[in-house]
Amino acid sequence: MNDQFYKELNRILLENQIKLHERLEYHTSLHIGGPADYLVTPRSIDEIIKVIDLCKQYSIPYYIIGNGSNLLVSDKGYRGLIIKFDEHFSNISISEDGLVTAQAGVMLSKLAHELARQEYSGFEFACGIPGTLGGAVTMNASAYDGEMKQCIIGAKVLSSQGKILDLTLDELQLGYRTSILQKENYILLEATMKFAKGDKQQIISKMKELNGRRRDKQPLEQYSAGSTFKRPQGYYAGKLIQDAGLSGYQVGGAAVSEKHCGFVINKDGATAKDFYQIIQDIKAIVKEKFGVELEPEVKMLGEF
Numbered sequence: 001m002n003d004q005f006y007k008e009l010n011r012i013l014l015e016n017q018i019k020l021h022e023r024l025e026y027h028t029s030l031h032i033g034g035p036a037d038y039l040v041t042p043r044s045i046d047e048i049i050k051v052i053d054l055c056k057q058y059s060i061p062y063y064i065i066g067n068g069s070n071l072l073v074s075d076k077g078y079r080g081l082i083i084k085f086d087e088h089f090s091n092i093s094i095s096e097d098g099l100v101t102a103q104a105g106v107m108l109s110k111l112a113h114e115l116a117r118q119e120y121s122g123f124e125f126a127c128g129i130p131g132t133l134g135g136a137v138t139m140n141a142s143a144y145d146g147e148m149k150q151c152i153i154g155a156k157v158l159s160s161q162g163k164i165l166d167l168t169l170d171e172l173q174l175g176y177r178t179s180i181l182q183k184e185n186y187i188l189l190e191a192t193m194k195f196a197k198g199d200k201q202q203i204i205s206k207m208k209e210l211n212g213r214r215r216d217k218q219p220l221e222q223y224s225a226g227s228t229f230k231r232p233q234g235y236y237a238g239k240l241i242q243d244a245g246l247s248g249y250q251v252g253g254a255a256v257s258e259k260h261c262g263f264v265i266n267k268d269g270a271t272a273k274d275f276y277q278i279i280q281d282i283k284a285i286v287k288e289k290f291g292v293e294l295e296p297e298v299k300m301l302g303e304f
Helices: 002-014 044-055 108-117 131-139 180-184 200-216 237-244 273-291
Strands: 017-021 037-039 064-066 071-073 078-084 093-094 099-103 150-156 163-168 187-194 252-256 264-266 298-302
Touching: 002 017, 002 037, 002 150, 044 064, 044 078, 044 150, 044 187, 071 273, 078 163, 093 108, 099 108, 099 264, 108 131, 108 200, 131 180, 237 273, 264 273
Parallel strands: 037 078, 064 078, 071 298
Antiparallel strands: 017 037, 093 099, 099 187, 150 163, 150 187, 252 264
16 A cells, blocks of 8 residues: 555545445445455545546556446456445436436436436436446446437536546437547546426336336346447347357356346356456357357456
8 A cells, every 4th residue: 555645545535435455346236356455435526536636646547436337347356546436426406497417426226216206207218227327328328228328418527637528418429338438538427418207107107117127037136247248230149148058158156147148147156257257258159159259348447
């Protein structure tokens, strides 16, 4: 640990906002990952900027996470600082005309339920996505014919040069699992969305229906990082994996879900090494059988 860096960090954040040698398995939906040197939970944009400036000053790598629902962290952990956007950075503001501003750390499920409570329709598709708004905008999260691109109108981001930028929808360049945030390493601070009024019971009913469909088709009872692979053009990753005979295929504690082959699950105390290896195996077998190159959707952090 860098004592001087830690001392400076304590001048920016409260003691309970800083954790040392925190195991990242406690902060990912896969429940996999070794310790990070530092993990901090900022509560304001000013704190985020100051922490990043400090990291740059001391040449300490940093990485942003939300709910960790699309993240595989090395068993060795992360030699640097993790900035976690959590419930302390999750304010929601909803105006009477349906204009919504929400901070990056808000869970999509919380935002969906708050919109339903105030009778706004259009965000039902996101109610079961187990991530934060920051991750959702960064990767243009989608489900059941809905995507972030349909409801977002702009965003406040922090550039890698430390500048706060206000981007329009077009400037966000939202596409399939991509955005300007990924391309330029921007950090989402808050997003502005627009929704129309709807019937409250219909909104709630649709959310229940979508969550029911998700429970029926996806292995929600198991630890996973959601869909393990991106959808290859003209194919479905899950079907390719199933047709390759890989349903239930296991490496150590990691396994291809028999309920939905698009998901690799932490079946029995999987390590990051297990998970990484099963991804490589699946890619190789699918490529050999069908000539299709699968690209992981799961982000990998640390040394593999």
